[in-house]
Amino acid sequence: MKYPQWMAHGALLAGLLLSSIASGARPVPPDPTQDRLMITAGFLNGHPDLRFRLLALEKYKAGNRVDAMRFFQYASQYADKPSQAMVAEMLWNGDGTPKDRALAYAWMDLAAERGYAGFLELRERYWQQLNGDERERALQKGEAIYARYGDAAAKPRIASVLRRERRAATGSRTGFTGNLRILVPGAAGPQEIDGSKFYDDRYWDPTLYQAWHDSVWKKPRIASVNVGGIEQIDKDAVTSRIPEVAPEPDVAEPDVDDEMPTLQDEPTRP
Template identity: 65%
Template sequence: MKQLRNAALIAGLCLLHSTLPVNAQTPPPPDPTEDRLMLSAGFLSAHPDLRFRLHGLEEFKAGRHEDAFKFFQRASFYADKPSQGMVAEMLWNGQGVAKDPALAYAWMDLAAERGYVGFLGLRERYWSALSEADRERAIREGEALYAKYGDAAAQPRLATVLRRERRKITGSRTGFAGNVQIYVPGPGGFEQIDGSKFFDERYWDPKQYQAWHDSIWTKPRIGRVSVGDVEQLPEAAPSSRIPVARPEVDAAEPQTPERDESGLGTQKDD
């Protein structure tokens, strides 16, 4: 039962629209993955962290856990902490992959790297359940995981994609989108998205993009997910037990099943 509650918690965490920041003065900007026009205009092609996480969730909900695991790993390659949490939970429960508590801990430690409360709690729950031998292996194998998937390696990859895809979309405008209108084909003809919405800096500037994620995940409130009793963390949660590793920014990207990535819109100037 506890394993099922863990899976439900992580599945809920991975849905942006199921979370809101606690005690926030202002809500975060709208979730672009809930906007049909934004997705049709190719927003996800420039945000591989969100794209592969959503593919993973689709496969997970359909019961295709092996494919889901691969998609979550690929999203993790681009610094997506919720996907790293899903990889950990699937390893912990043996969903789509052989059960491996030690490796699951290392992945949950990655997910908790930025101090997101939900992942810190699961990380400590994992640690308390590990044998001494598994703890030693978790720390040993976690160093290699951090080298490939930790923020020091993964965030520069994501930043490169964000900047490259924005330049590709805006072309000679050098990133300025004030007069850009994006036209998306639909059943009733073309629909229009204002460039100021599509190119909101919070979705394209690497630092602001992380801040947007932080506003959602640092202290999430989960809705409509049964997770049993809430476990309180100590006032000062332990830091990572895994040694700092040299980041492998140029590491090979994980492979995933082929998916239809069509849906790019066309653009016109006013």
């Protein structure tokens, strides 16, 4: 049975809004975007991937598709694969942006770069529906997208921010964060966060942080909902069709002042 494309789009958006799924030998830490005290304490300042994805989702749900696309692209600069997939879906459907199936494929190919099952299946669905000219254009356009947003360029960016912001907050005390107490002002008086919670290595060490994302998105719930009719993907199919390019890691950080998500609704996964 084949599902209409709008169902794929809706399922992907719903997947972004689901809470984290614990997996692996070591349980994943709690989703910090579900903890208002963590957010108030400035957690998102050191995690632009989550910050911009949350902002994008709020804009999207408010009907502001133009700003949603902009923030999904900002999150994409920091190796956020779910945001890259949403850019692809919005381009594929002409949702708040001119419809461009070739460009959409390039973005979904990028989202599938790490072999996340749901995004791989969507990538193959796109490819099957492109004509010859669109396929050629997708591969051409994809080179510039990979140069800026591919993991070779984007992972060093998010790693740099994680290290910088943790260093700025803890200084020489890094490694002794369990002894820190973070005071968060509030109407009812200041509240405390244990440093071992806020500075859990899995939130700040680039390798562990990536593993945390992988534990959630490797086989997300969206994979079984929206892409019927696609044959099971062979392991070799993880490889991108887009030619390898040199990364361009030097991209200016987005200038969005101090805008932060309000977190009025259900939060996103990590």
